[in-house]
Amino acid sequence: MEVEKIETSKIEITTTPTETRSLESRSVASEIELEKGKLILLGSEIKFELDDLLRASAEGLGKGNFGNCYKAMLVDGPTVVVKRLRDLKPLTNDEFVRQVRAIGDMKHPNLLPILGYCNTNDEKLMLLKFAPNGSLYNRIHGGKGRRDRIPFRWSSRLSVARGVARALEHLHLNCSSSQTAAVVVPHGNLKSTNVLLDENDDVRVSDYGLTSLIALPIATQRMISYRSPEYLASKKVSKKSDIWSFGCLLLELLTGRISSHSAPPGVTGADLCNWVHRAVREEWTAEIFDTEIAVQRSANSGMLRLLQIAIRCCDKSPEKRPEVSELLREVESINSPVLDSEDEEEDLSLSMDQSRTDDSIATATPSR
Numbered sequence: 419m420e421v422e423k424i425e426t427s428k429i430e431i432t433t434t435p436t437e438t439r440s441l442e443s444r445s446v447a448s449e450i451e452l453e454k455g456k457l458i459l460l461g462s463e464i465k466f467e468l469d470d471l472l473r474a475s476a477e478g479l480g481k482g483n484f485g486n487c488y489k490a491m492l493v494d495g496p497t498v499v500v501k502r503l504r505d506l507k508p509l510t511n512d513e514f515v516r517q518v519r520a521i522g523d524m525k526h527p528n529l530l531p532i533l534g535y536c537n538t539n540d541e542k543l544m545l546l547k548f549a550p551n552g553s554l555y556n557r558i559h560g561g562k563g564r565r566d567r568i569p570f571r572w573s574s575r576l577s578v579a580r581g582v583a584r585a586l587e588h589l590h591l592n593c594s595s596s597q598t599a600a601v602v603v604p605h606g607n608l609k610s611t612n613v614l615l616d617e618n619d620d621v622r623v624s625d626y627g628l629t630s631l632i633a634l635p636i637a638t639q640r641m642i643s644y645r646s647p648e649y650l651a652s653k654k655v656s657k658k659s660d661i662w663s664f665g666c667l668l669l670e671l672l673t674g675r676i677s678s679h680s681a682p683p684g685v686t687g688a689d690l691c692n693w694v695h696r697a698v699r700e701e702w703t704a705e706i707f708d709t710e711i712a713v714q715r716s717a718n719s720g721m722l723r724l725l726q727i728a729i730r731c732c733d734k735s736p737e738k739r740p741e742v743s744e745l746l747r748e749v750e751s752i753n754s755p756v757l758d759s760e761d762e763e764e765d766l767s768l769s770m771d772q773s774r775t776d777d778s779i780a781t782a783t784p785s786r
């Protein structure tokens with residue numbers, strides 16, 4: 419089937435076959451060549467033309483495992499993210515389009531929407547909504563020990579855990595009925611840099627469904643699910659591998675420590691599953707929690723409950739991990755306490771505490 423024949427409410431902009439256009443950059447020298455390019459916008463949420471995107475100034479957001487991300491600021495238009503994909507499976511153009519559309523159909527308030535895509539022989543791009551409040555990774559670890567850090571309180575962490583669990587439930591319940599049915603692990607790369615926060619600090623999980631696009635040898639090297647105990651032991655992944663990734667994410671959220679599974683290049687992380695198991699075994703559980711939330715005493719029982727859920731998710735044996743719906747029910751049943759004044763006072767003094775530097779967090783190998 420030809421790309422052009424797919425029936426949809428789309429805006430399709432095609433350059434002439436000989437035309438070569440580039441996405442200009444003011445701050446980061448990055449150029450994306452779009453030869454014979456087609457930009458296809460999905461849905462009606464945003465409307466702009468290829469020329470608008472080409473004129474936008476681009477800023478590099480980071481070098482991911484599967485390509486670079488650029489923030490493109492359109493003149494008099496929205497800010498969007500362009501994700502340049504590489505190391506894809508050898509898909510035909512039609513297969514690529516079908517897979518991207520299937521991923522785009524997975525709509526949910528806690529999933530980052532795919533706004534469109536560009537599919538040429540030379541370039542495969544995904545156009546994503548920009549999340550202005552950055553990633554969960556930055557929210558947990560950024561500016562630790564600095565005076566201007568805004569404390570990341572328990573109620574906000576709990577609402578992130580809920581948002582991610584809702585997104586995961588949606589992916590797990592819907593992936594089998596979509597074109598991505600062949601995908602055994604619906605997210606595959608759940609980690610704190612792929613949990614984004616929108617302008618209201620609501621969770622927007624990104625990079626879901628990429629296992630349907632990325633070549634398997636690359637996926638096994640770079641995706642979180644392929645670091646799960648079952649993959650290491652038997653080279654098998656499943657939906658339960660996402661549950662394990664979610665457990666690791668919860669441990670990062672609770673401990674405030676960088677997980678080795680999701681540490682960006684050049685940053686040392688810790689094996690949080692092992693560390694937390696040891697802490698529980700040796701009964702120093704109180705030391706597990708990030709000091710920024712541990713001071714919120716009225717929330718301690720909720721933290722312990724979330725910790726128990728995280729530990730079950732990280733069980734070495736996939737069968738012992740909860741199903742996603744059970745998991746969501748449990749996370750949602752944890753009450754968010756009203757912050758009392760004692761907590762607030764302690765939080766304030768904690769935010770002024772200079773003892774925890776960025777360096778100590780960057781090398782966050784738990785030691786005891």
Ligand SMILES: Nc1ncnc2c1ncn2[C@@H]1O[C@H](COP(=O)(O)OP(=O)(O)OP(=O)(O)O)[C@@H](O)[C@H]1O
Pocket residue numbers: 479480481482483484485486487499530546547548549550552553607611612614624625640682
């Ligand atoms: N839509 C977005 N809005 C805001 N920031 C984003 C958006 N998409 C990605 N980012 C940020 O850009 C950076 C690069 O993202 P990218 O997804 O390419 O790599 P990654 O998440 O670090 O690793 P991986 O490729 O394994 O997902 C990350 O810090 C990510 O949080």
